[in-house]
Each structure stands twice: as C-alpha cells, then as structure tokens.
Amino acid sequence: MMTLSKENFEIKREPDVILYRNRAKELAAKIGMSLVGQTKLITAASELVRNMLRYADGGTGTIEVIVKNNIKGIRLTFADKGPGIKDLKLAMQDGFSTGRSLGLGLPGAKRLSNEFDIKSEPGKGTTVTIIRWKNGL
Amino acid sequence: MDRIPILKMGEFLLVTIQVDLYDRLALTLESDLMNMVSRTEARGVLIDISAVSIVDSFMGRILGNIASMSKIMDAETVVVGMQPAVAITLVELGLTLSGVHTALDVEMGMELLREKIGPQPNDEEDLYDDII
Numbered sequence: 001m002m003t004l005s006k007e008n009f010e011i012k013r014e015p016d017v018i019l020y021r022n023r024a025k026e027l028a029a030k031i032g033m034s035l036v037g038q039t040k041l042i043t044a045a046s047e048l049v050r051n052m053l054r055y056a057d058g059g060t061g062t063i064e065v066i067v068k069n070n071i072k073g074i075r076l077t078f079a080d081k082g083p084g085i086k087d088l089k090l091a092m093q094d095g096f097s098t099g100r101s102l103g104l105g106l107p108g109a110k111r112l113s114n115e116f117d118i119k120s121e122p123g124k125g126t127t128v129t130i131i132r133w134k135n136g137l
Numbered sequence: 138m139d140r141i142p143i144l145k146m147g148e149f150l151l152v153t154i155q156v157d158l159y160d161r162l163a164l165t166l167e168s169d170l171m172n173m174v175s176r177t178e179a180r181g182v183l184i185d186i187s188a189v190s191i192v193d194s195f196m197g198r199i200l201g202n203i204a205s206m207s208k209i210m211d212a213e214t215v216v217v218g219m220q221p222a223v224a225i226t227l228v229e230l231g232l233t234l235s236g237v238h239t240a241l242d243v244e245m246g247m248e249l250l251r252e253k254i255g256p257q258p259n260d261e262e263d264l265y266d267d268i269i
Contacts, residue, residue, distance in 0.1 A: 014159040021157070021191065039191065039222040043230060046193040050160070094231060104194040108230040 056082020187218030
C-alpha cells in the first residue's frame with residue numbers, strides 16, 4: 001500500500017468537521033469513487049469526528065489518498081488524546097453508548113467502511129482508521 | 138449565531154435545509170421549530186433535505202426528535218427530498234428513521250401533510266350539513 005497524498009486537520013470545534021468532510025468528499029470524487037461511496041465515507045467520518053469532539057475534546061483528522069494493487073482509495077485517520085475506551089468490544093456493539101446517543105457511531109462507521117481499525121488505550125487516547133476503496137461499492 | 142430559516146405557509150411550517158448541518162445548528166433548528174409550532178399553532182412541519190449531502194446518526198436522531206415533539210404538540214412532520222445515496226447510507230448505518238413520515242418531494246410532502254391532519258375548520262360547516 002502506498003500513500004499518494006496526505007493532509008492533516010486539527011479538529012477542535014464542530015464547524016471544523018464540515019471543512020474536513022468537504023475535503024474528504026472532494027478527494028474521493030477526484031479518484032472516481034461513486035456518489036454512494038463518497039456519502040458512506042463522509043457519513044462514517046462524521047460519526048468518528050463527533051466521538052472525538054464529544055469524548056476527547058477534539059483531535060487530529062488525516063485524509064490520505066492511497067493505492068494498492070493499482071486501486072485507489074481514501075484512508076481517514078482520527079487520533080485523539082482523550083480518555084480512551086475501556087471496553088472496545090462493548091463499544092463496537094450496536095446500541096451501546098456511554099453518552100446519550102443512539103450508539104450507532106462506531107459500529108455504523110465500521111459498516112460504512114471497507115476497512116476499519118481501532119486502537120485505544122485508557123488514559124492515552126484513541127486512533128480510528130477507515131478505508132474506502134474506489135471500487136468498494 | 139447561524140440559523141436555519143423557518144417559513145410559515147398557512148397552517149404548515151416549511152424548512153429547507155440548504156447547508157450542511159453541524160450538531161449545534163441542528164439543535165437550534167429543533168428548538169426554533171418547536172417554538173414556532175407553539176407560537177403559530179402550526180398543524181404540520183415539512184422539512185426539505187434535498188440539498189443535504191449527509192445525514193448521520195445525530196442528524197437522524199434530531200429528525201426523529203422533531204417528529205415526536207411535533208406529535209406531542211399536535212403537529213405532523215414530513216421529511217422530503219432525501220437523496221438516494223443518503224438513503225442507502227442511512228440504512229447501512231443502521232438508522233431507520235422510525236416515526237418520521239417521508240415523501241419524495243415537497244409537493245407530495247404537502248399532500249401527505251394535508252391528508253394527515255384531516256378535514257380543516259373551514260370544511261366543518263359542510264360536515265355539519267351532512268349530519269343535519
């Protein structure tokens with residue numbers, strides 16, 4: 001897997017999300033991702049950015065254009081230095097939330113992505129990475 | 138502060154969301170709408186999301202909230218104009234928007250609202266005529 005371009009965004013306030021989402025959509029369109037693919041990607045991003053703002057007071061969002069076996073894709077990374085997630089297995093279950101939300105954020109973002117990875121260490125922070133491939137339907 | 142305009146059309150309130158919403162803006166819309174329903178005694182709320190390119194779980198929850206709150210205040214809510222890609226994404230996300238009436242476009246949404254709220258006060262005389 002190779003990275004063709006990489007951009008970092010500081011996400012500290014809600015309106016920062018829109019800038020980030022728009023850029024991700026722009027790049028996804030540029031590599032030829034379908035409109036449904038673009039929509040799934042930025043919806044997943046929206047869920048993950050919200051978690052970052054709600055539980056960790058913000059963090060860094062990265063957008064990368066990547067290529068593997070001649071297929072392009074978009075990789076989004078969300079890194080925060082928040083309290084971390086105590087029980088990842090529980091957090092990945094539909095309907096589980098420590099806030100007062102629907103608990104669809106993490107499992108929903110996973111369903112909307114082609115590849116999903118989450119690493120979290122209590123007290124140190126959480127990093128979530130998602131990929132959508134151009135041909136990922 | 139940013140605000141989404143709410144238009145009054147007879148006994149309906151009409152909201153066209155033309156910008157991408159962030160959470161605070163969506164919450165402001167929710168409370169503005171409820172205040173307007175109370176102040177104008179509106180019987181229906183029509184929300185046009187045809188210009189919205191993303192509905193995530195938070196936005197979906199707000200739409201559901203608006204529908205249930207309106208219901209309690211004796212008004213029906215119809216959401217119209219959802220883009221196909223948004224509908225596909227919502228279902229995969231796991232959100233069904235239960236309790237929210239939907240229609241394809243503004244025109245069909247208006248029709249649905251009229252159906253939902255039933256005969257109007259103006260029609261009442263006719264109803265009495267029938268009974269007598």
